[in-house]
Amino acid sequence: MPHQLDIVYFSWVKERLGRAQETVVCPETVHTIGELIGSLKASDALYQDVFSDLKKLRFALDQDFVGLDAPLGNAKELAIFPPVTGG
Amino acid sequence: MPHQLDIVYFSWVKERLGRAQETVVCPETVHTIGELIGSLKASDALYQDVFSDLKKLRFALDQDFVGLDAPLGNAKELAIFPPVTGG
Amino acid sequence: MIKILVMEGDFDAGEEIKALAALGGGAVANFVGQVRGGGKLAALELEHYPAMTEKALRKIADKAAEKWTLHGITIIHRVGQLQVGEQIVLAATCSDHRQAAIEACSYIMDQLKTVAPFWKKEIRLDGSENWVEERQSDVDAATSWND
Amino acid sequence: MIKILVMEGDFDAGEEIKALAALGGGAVANFVGQVRGGGKLAALELEHYPAMTEKALRKIADKAAEKWTLHGITIIHRVGQLQVGEQIVLAATCSDHRQAAIEACSYIMDQLKTVAPFWKKEIRLDGSENWVEERQSDVDAATSWND
Numbered sequence: 001m002p003h004q005l006d007i008v009y010f011s012w013v014k015e016r017l018g019r020a021q022e023t024v025v026c027p028e029t030v031h032t033i034g035e036l037i038g039s040l041k042a043s044d045a046l047y048q049d050v051f052s053d054l055k056k057l058r059f060a061l062d063q064d065f066v067g068l069d070a071p072l073g074n075a076k077e078l079a080i081f082p083p084v085t086g087g
Numbered sequence: 088m089p090h091q092l093d094i095v096y097f098s099w100v101k102e103r104l105g106r107a108q109e110t111v112v113c114p115e116t117v118h119t120i121g122e123l124i125g126s127l128k129a130s131d132a133l134y135q136d137v138f139s140d141l142k143k144l145r146f147a148l149d150q151d152f153v154g155l156d157a158p159l160g161n162a163k164e165l166a167i168f169p170p171v172t173g174g
Numbered sequence: 175m176i177k178i179l180v181m182e183g184d185f186d187a188g189e190e191i192k193a194l195a196a197l198g199g200g201a202v203a204n205f206v207g208q209v210r211g212g213g214k215l216a217a218l219e220l221e222h223y224p225a226m227t228e229k230a231l232r233k234i235a236d237k238a239a240e241k242w243t244l245h246g247i248t249i250i251h252r253v254g255q256l257q258v259g260e261q262i263v264l265a266a267t268c269s270d271h272r273q274a275a276i277e278a279c280s281y282i283m284d285q286l287k288t289v290a291p292f293w294k295k296e297i298r299l300d301g302s303e304n305w306v307e308e309r310q311s312d313v314d315a316a317t318s319w320n321d
Numbered sequence: 322m323i324k325i326l327v328m329e330g331d332f333d334a335g336e337e338i339k340a341l342a343a344l345g346g347g348a349v350a351n352f353v354g355q356v357r358g359g360g361k362l363a364a365l366e367l368e369h370y371p372a373m374t375e376k377a378l379r380k381i382a383d384k385a386a387e388k389w390t391l392h393g394i395t396i397i398h399r400v401g402q403l404q405v406g407e408q409i410v411l412a413a414t415c416s417d418h419r420q421a422a423i424e425a426c427s428y429i430m431d432q433l434k435t436v437a438p439f440w441k442k443e444i445r446l447d448g449s450e451n452w453v454e455e456r457q458s459d460v461d462a463a464t465s466w467n468d
Contacts, residue, residue: 010223011293012305063226065289079223079291083308086220086251086292087207087263087283087419097370098440099452150373152436166370166438170455173367173398173439174272174354174410174430188335191353198406200357203350205423206338210347259345273462276352276427283419315420 002026005036005072010081013057016050026072033059033078034068051080058083089113092123092159097168100144103137113159120146120165121155138167145170175246176235180227182254187264190248194268197245203275204266205283211258214298218306220253220262223291227251234285237321238267241281242274249282251292281319288316322393323382327374329401334411337395341415344392350422351413352430358405361445365453367400367409370438374398381432384468385414388428389421396429398439428466435463 003026014020030036037054040047051057059066060079072078090113101107117123124141127134138144146153147166159165175197179185187206194202209218235247250264265282269275294306322344326332334353341349356365382394397411412429416422441453 008223008225010221010291011295060223060226060291063223063229077225079226081223081291082293082305084288084291085294085306085308086222086290087287087312095370095372097368097438098442147370147373147438150370150376164372166373168370168438169440169452171435171438172441172453172455173369173437174434174459186335187338187351188333191334191351195353195355195406195408198358200355202353202355203426204334204338204352205419206342206349206351207419208342208347208349210417211345259342261342270357272352272354272430273427276423276430279350280420280423283423 002028003072003074005075006077008077008079010079013050013081017046031071032068033061033066033070033072036072036078037068056082089115090159090161092162093164095164095166097166100137100168104133118158119155120148120153120157120159123159123165124155143169176232176239177246177248178228178231178235179250180222180224180231180253181250182252184252184261185250185264187261187266190250190264190266194246194248194266197268199245199268199270199275201270201272201275202266202268203272203279205264205279206261207263207283208261209256209258214300215258215296216299217255217257217297218262219255219295219297221293221295222251222253226291230290231286234282234289237285238278238282242267242269242278243271244269244274244278247278247282249286251286251290253292255297284312284315284319287312323379323386324393324395325375325378325382326397327369327371327378327400328397329399331399331408332397332411334408334413337397337411337413341393341395341413344415346392346415346417346422348417348419348422349413349415350419350426352411352426353408354410354430355408356403356405361447362405362443363446364402364404364444365409366402366442366444368440368442369398369400373438377437378433381429381436384432385425385429389414389416389425390418391416391421391425394425394429396433398433398437400439402444431459431462431466432468434459
């Protein structure tokens with residue numbers, strides 16, 4: 001069964017993509033967040049633009065911070081956003 | 088002119104001496120707080136008792152913390168008390 | 175006792191301190207951050223990740239409760255649009271010892287700045303907008319605790 | 322803006338925080354110490370050296386204002402008889418930066434414990450009395466700032 005994943009965006013990532021969330025079907029070759037991002041970038045110039053500098057992005061998988069090499073596993077929700085600036 | 092000095096006491100020093108303040112005339116041979124204390128102890132067994140352990144006492148001359156070797160100068164008020172415990 | 179609040183409305187720091195003081199520890203430390211004016215800032219827009227925010231704040235509080243002996247922890251963070259001078263955040267702790275209370279409060283703020291999913295957008299007097307960028311000094315402060 | 326109060330009456334930490342926050346720094350740190358219960362304690366009697374107390378607290382505040390960039394400092398210390406649970410002391414600071422506010426607040430408390438002329442007498446439930454002794458950990462904390 002293909003892995004459906006909700007992606008949520010915040011801050012300027014959301015604004016530049018023009019959407020707050022979307023659901024993607026992960027290709028079978030995609031196992032990590034980094035690979036998913038690569039696949040998104042290959043599919044659309046907008047992703048390529050917004051995700052161009054990965055050092056400026058942070059990721060949370062099912063609401064826990066993770067790195068680019070984290071396996072997607074059976075996660076339901078991936079969040080992509082810039083470094084947090086609360087407090 | 089003999090040096091008149093007000094001495095004020097606090098906490099258990101006050102309680103054990105049974106007085107909150109007194110005025111003493113410093114003998115001419117007395118130049119420092121340590122010498123004054125020595126002269127008081129020589130004059131009265133009560134001082135000898137209360138001032139027996141100088142490590143448990145602190146001193147302020149005209150409202151500034153000083154050590155035992157501080158010269159009395161023309162100070163008006165000497166305070167003798169245990170280490171502070173506010174806050 | 176851990177209390178976490180994420181809300182649009184304002185809070186009363188005095189009431190939060192009283193609630194913690196009632197736990198009887200004897201030492202209550204408290205930090206309040208507000209929107210600092212000056213320059214061309216009119217307001218801040220505080221965005222957050224609702225599904226994650228409370229969880230992230232609770233993790234910070236749990237970690238503080240592991241590191242120090244505390245009677246209580248309160249973390250409040252506001253979201254939405256906040257004008258210059260308005261309160262943004264409160265971190266408060268109650269302990270038997272002042273150093274524990276103050277250190278834990280400092281720790282919570284340092285962690286909050288780097289692992290709680292909030293983003294600040296500046297809204298300037300001329301109407302222009304700007305997402306606030308991460309400060310290296312905040313990253314350094316958070317990592318200095320060697321968690 | 323330095324505010325020093327030594328008084329028998331109670332204080333409102335929330336109002337003190339508001340007054341400091343109104344200075345606009347953006348970061349307000351606050352510490353409140355209260356009479357901790359437990360054991361046989363009924364109350365504390367806080368004695369002080371009136372001619373020296375304000376001077377000593379002002380010195381601490383002046384030193385904190387030298388060491389950190391602060392918009393305001395408030396120090397309040399109560400005297401007289403205080404029951405278990407009552408507030409004793411407040412130290413609060415306002416700065417542009419949270420670390421400065423928190424560190425200055427911590428510094429003020431550490432210094433206050435060792436150079437402000439207050440003495441605490443415990444009044445126990447059975448009526449017996451005991452002057453509180455200096456704690457070495459307080460001395461160590463105060464000297465750790467390398468003033």
